[in-house]
Amino acid sequence: MGGNCATVADTMHITLVTPQLNAPADFNICGGASTQLVATGMLNYNWSPSTGLNDANIANPIASPVTDITYTIHATDINGCTASDDVIITVMPMPDINFVATPLSGCKPLLVSFTPASASQLASYYWDFGDAPSGFANNSVLELPVHQYNNSGTYTVALNVISIDGCPNTIVQNQLINVYQQPVSSFTFLPHEGDVDNMLFTFYDESVNAAQWVWTFGEENAGAENSSTLQNPQHLYTNTGFFDVWLYVTSPEGCSDSSSNHIIIRGEYAIYFPNAFTPDNDGINDYFYPEGIELNNNAYELYIYSRWGELVFSTDDVHKGWDGRMQGTGSPAQQDVYVWVMWQENYIIGRQKYTGHVTLIR
Template sequence: HAYSSGGYYAVTLTTINDKGCVDVAIQNVYVYPEPQINFSTEEPCVNNFIDFDNLTTLDSGSVVSWAWDMAGLYSDTTEDISYYFDSVGFYDVTLTAVSSFGCINTYTQTIYIKPLPISEAGPDTIICSGDAVTLGTSVLAGHSYDWTPTTGLNNPLVSAPTVTLTNDTNFIISTTYEVTTTFNGCTSTDNVAIGVFPVINASIPIQVEQCFPDNKFFFDAKGVYGPNATFQWDFGDGMGVSTADTVSYSYSDTGAFTVSLTIRDNGCVSTATTVALVYDVPIATFGFDSEVGCNPFTVEFNAWSSSNNVADSQLTYIWSFGDGDSAFTQTTSHTYDPEGTYFPSLTILLGICKGYEEMTKYDTVTVLPTPTAGMIVDPIIGSIYNPIVTITDISEGADDCYLIITPGDTMVICDYQHNYFDPTLPYNQTVSHDITQIVTNSYGCSDTITVTVDILPEYIFFAPNTFTPNADGMNDFFFGRGYGILEFEMYIYDRWGDMVFKTNNMREGWDGHVNGGKKKAQQDVYVYIVNIIDIYEQEHKVIGHVSLIE
């Protein structure tokens, strides 16, 4: 009997003789299990190593040997193996296992080795900076694509992406792209190298404007290009062209000409333009507000050019004022000193337009003599006790002279003495007065000078020596008086040294009472002490006597 699975089984034997007697014998039999063989694989793709994972189980004992048979192409005795098939098709893979009890089992699995998808990245190529090129090939149904790196790609997940690359260096750069194609679980890869020529960046140096007819421009092709580059110049006048990299050209007329340069190298093209300006020779012209004036004489100058096709802002202006000074703006002013005749000139430059006589213009400016105002004021600083100021005329070159004294009248003489005492003005602050002298000559030229005189305050204090506090309305109070006082304190003492009165208000006087005004003071001689700080913050102490007479 063959058991289909391992385990313990009770075997019973029953014997019956011819007499009908029965005997039963029972024996237990243990059947060892055989290995339960199984294995799994990855996606079986041609030319790809396939990992065969052994999934065999055994309920009792252990597997002591393995035997792999890869469709008769290869055998191995390890538990797990990796193997690849180099052809598409069906293959029988067999695994045999032997247990430690000598039990043997074999399992065969038929696998299909699938073909790899075709990956096509395209041919290697070199493009111009900023150009686009299509990679890969047309899409196949069911296939997926993944491109790396993604630099410049419009879509890295399609079969034929477009790549756009730039190159700002001075040499060719190259990027290798790899496409991974997946179909039915199998993948393949392919690479393509895309080179990029440096960007040519054609340019033409800026041209300085020139004048007709003596103009000659030098054009130099600038950019990044190789020895096989070609050049095409168009000078914008409908006549001039050139194929050299460096060229000189002269224009036969005035105007603004657009110069274009096209550089071709390795199939790449770059174009640049600039403007060549050819002007008529500018003719200098200028005007000013007055040709004759008094010293110092300030003249406003304004320049322009008679060339109609030249903007004033494009010109360089060079002024020479005839006295050694110069300026370089279109509009300017200049002060002439001393009197005399001057010959100012203007020269206009435009680009290389130099050396033409008509570009410089001369004119005449006459500066007339001007009298010089002058006076001596003595003293320049007076006071309320010395307010008289003497004015002495020291002007030169004047035919007429008069003074304006403020406050006061206009004087037609220039030697004068003025008294600045004014009882209406404050005595505790400085009062300033302006004295102005105006002189003129026979040319109508004039000069003015103003001197400021300061009348300073002064300090003074005085007090009477007698008062009569008898309520007759006359001399009833004892006051101190003064000017130029900032702080004031007054103390009055009797003959025994007792203080009978105190105040820090100069307007408050003693009325002849003592003991807080309760009692009249007796007729006697009293001593006062006054402490003062004047307007110059100087301290003063005044001690005196006052007689109280009833």
Template sequence: MRRMTKWIYLPLLLIFLWKGEAKAAHIIGGDVTYQCISVNDVQKRTRFRVTFTMYRDSKGGGANFDVDAEFGLYKSTGDGKWVYVRSFNASPRDIKPVDNDNPCIIVPPNIGVERATYEFEVDIDWGTEVYQIAYQRCCRNGTINNIINPGEAGAVFSVEIFADAISTCNNSPVFNRFPPTVICNGEPLRFDHSATDAEGDQLVYEFCAPLTSGGTDGESGIGDPRSCTGVRPASIRCLPPYDEVMFQLPTFSANNPIGGNPQISLNPNTGLITGVPMINGQYVVGVCVKEFRDGKLIGTIRRDFQFNVTVCQIAVSAALDTDASKLKDGYVEISQDGKLFNFKSCGSKLIPFLNKSTEIRNILGYEWHINDGTKVDTFNTANLDYTFNRFGRFSGQMILNPDLADCTDTAQIVIDIFPAVDANFNFGYDTCVAGPIIFSDLSVSGAGPVTGWEWAFEPDTISRVQNPVFEYKTPGIKPVALTAFDGNGCKDTKIIDLPYLPVPALVVIEPTKFTACVPADIYFSNLSYPIDETYTLEWDFGDGQFSDQISPSHRYEETGIFDVSLKITSPIGCTTEANYPNWVEVLESPLANFVYSPEKLTNFEKTAVFTNLSENQISVLWNFDGSGISFDLNPTYTFPDTGMYLVSLIAFHENGCTDTATANIDVMPLVTLVMPNAFTPNNDGLNDDFRGYGFIDAIADYKMTIWNRWGELIFETDNPLMGWNGSKNNSGQESPVGVYVYQVEYLAPRGDVKKLTGHVTLVR
């Protein structure tokens, strides 16, 4: 069984509060009972002590208990009507907090409940009438979900005293407990709402509609607060019968105040409320207790209270594990199905139970019951180390808070004790020559034959046969793991380090070339296995050069036919070698070379003459950076434009070998800007403006300025095609005849900054 808890927030409480004649907002429930004090047989009158028990929120900022609460006494007329008899006033007594003794209810610091009683005595004459004592107050919490207009509905707490109860000096039943404020959505509700009767009369319980009286008149000074629709109805003016609250039909009713699946119900004989609430919310509930004596109804008491349904957190939850550090032999596995915990022990009769239950702060005690097949042992520790005396299946349970019926949880336990499995194996192989390894299983089980095997030779390499054969592709110290299983599902694992350091059974070498041209760069790929960096390798390339790499690269600098050999030695001294006579032939290569002229090419001279200086060639191929090719020995080539060109010459030997020579040739772009030393701006069409002349297509960032003898800027332009016409800024006053200073700056095609400074004479 699981009990739940939830932080209780302020909006969940039924609160009444009044200030002056303001609306009440602090009461969360109450009931009225009576006790017979004395009987006057002469006057035929009985005196009763009436007790009104009220519960209020003590930390919600609401009003205290009414200092002068008003109770009305009424008498029935027999036709369903009532007459006013008198009023009583009483002040609260025995005000004290209601302590929470259930760890499954976690109350936050802003929530508190106080309990108080009002008592007064009343004399009632004998007769046939029924008397009623009632207290009226407005209003209910506006957040209640199961009634209509809860914020405008008041509450009535009342008790009925029948004629037989008066004449026989009867005592009313008294409720044993006040209901919990919060109940949990989706969790079984089980609350004992029973009462105790001093005379032992028969009590019958039923849900009944809470009563309502009063309203909002008088709140904030508007209306009459003492009217029957006021916040404090006057008992002399507001008589029974009182209206019942209006439920939100059809979802809720007096007999179905909070819904649920199954719907909550009240046992009429025991007062036990059960069910599973399923809808979050705040609900007003009424419970009536009818008192019968010899089959005749002699009185009724009524309680009005509030249930708040919310999603709860788990307060205590039983959970178990095992403490493997306490095991000397074998192992214990645990599996869980809900609250059933199955412990499977292989090779250990000791079970170290480790308690993992939560929440620790809510757990006040533990109780273990272990059935070893002959007796049941009981313990009250949090953890338990229990040693069984034989193999077999056993049962038990661990109970949290065994003395708290409303805050407990139980873990059911099944224990299987099995004999151990002992995994073991051996192996055989040639330690010096690579090849397969034969593995032999030697595992045994105390429960019978071993039924399963799982061999792990390398990552992701698994075998499930009993006696496998496996060959490694790489050398090293190989950890081999065997896990053996028996029919009970018990297992054991054995790990043995296998030194696998043989030499390859076959040396396999694959060079990138068998015939090459000098200088010959050849990569020798060693495909032999198993080898790694712990092995010693001795390469002889036949030209006096050696290597100790696994797969080396070698350059042959001379022509000829060469033998190649390789010797391999394992870390444990095993050796193998391979010889490859006349394996590599290195041929003579031509020697490519060339020159060209002129050495400096420009946009004015883009043609070059190439001279082949190669040796041992029978033909050549020229490539002019993709702009052209030639098979001539000494070609002449004109480049299409300025720029950098990679020119290559491939020389071909008669044996097919080649050699390549390259050169980067720069065809430079030149600028030929020339500035004149005089000009005549007389509009005769000859030398009318001053500007530069020459090949200027490739210049950039051009700027020319003209200054007079006094340092005044006369003209400037960034257009190399625009000249100075002799007037200021080419549009103002004509400048006088004389000598002027010019400055020219521009960016050459290769990014060089060029500057020209000089004098020019203006002649008219």
């Protein structure tokens, strides 16, 4: 270059800046759920499409998509440089659930079986039977549980599940189970004890929560008269002895209970012991034994002793008398006065002891 001009040299430094956009990785969410998208490294952000976003122009919007979606983020840094990235969100379906219970109602204690119904593949179950007083038994993680309700009332049951994709769902069936109170059977009667002159009994129901009554009076030979469906019936007995009376009651819901009482009607009781006998095989007065009304083999014992206390005869058969022979040897006992002791038990007198003397005459 000519003239008086000088040559000047200079250096320019150019820095190339790469935008540092940090976008989230692709991920899954459960249907109906929300998630936060987190982007960093830039100054201004814009997400598209804006479907399901609470704000498309911030770094960290809340996303609530209802179907699978791809979000694209466009961002500008402080240098005016731009960058973009895609985030794919896959929406996993919520598990559809229902369940049935069998039975839905009944008398306590009520054992109920539960069965889930779902087209989804489920990974876990958690049942709440609505029966807090049952403690730990109120919950189950089994697929097909059973639960026993021990108290009357109405119960709400809930089932919580998680699908194999990790998505939860809950179903609640309100007032699903109805458990009915059991009736309590109870009764009294008058008179407290009968006899041959007083055989008409009146029965008084004292049951709780009873709507129907069936009585049996324990006198089978009375035929149709042996039962009644009245609440407070009467029964005229035709026999003496012990009788078991039963009361079967039913509640308005069909639950049942029963109770029983023993009644006694005493018969006549008489017993006779001869004071002498003649065991000479003439067919008349050859045996010594007691006779009487209501005499039987119930705890019957008869002992014969000599005047020196030697046991000469014993039996527990009311139909077997002493034939005048020595027990063990079979030899004839001598003519003498002997002591007898008899034990007898029956419903009229209980267990009683009788003693006396008998003369053996030859």
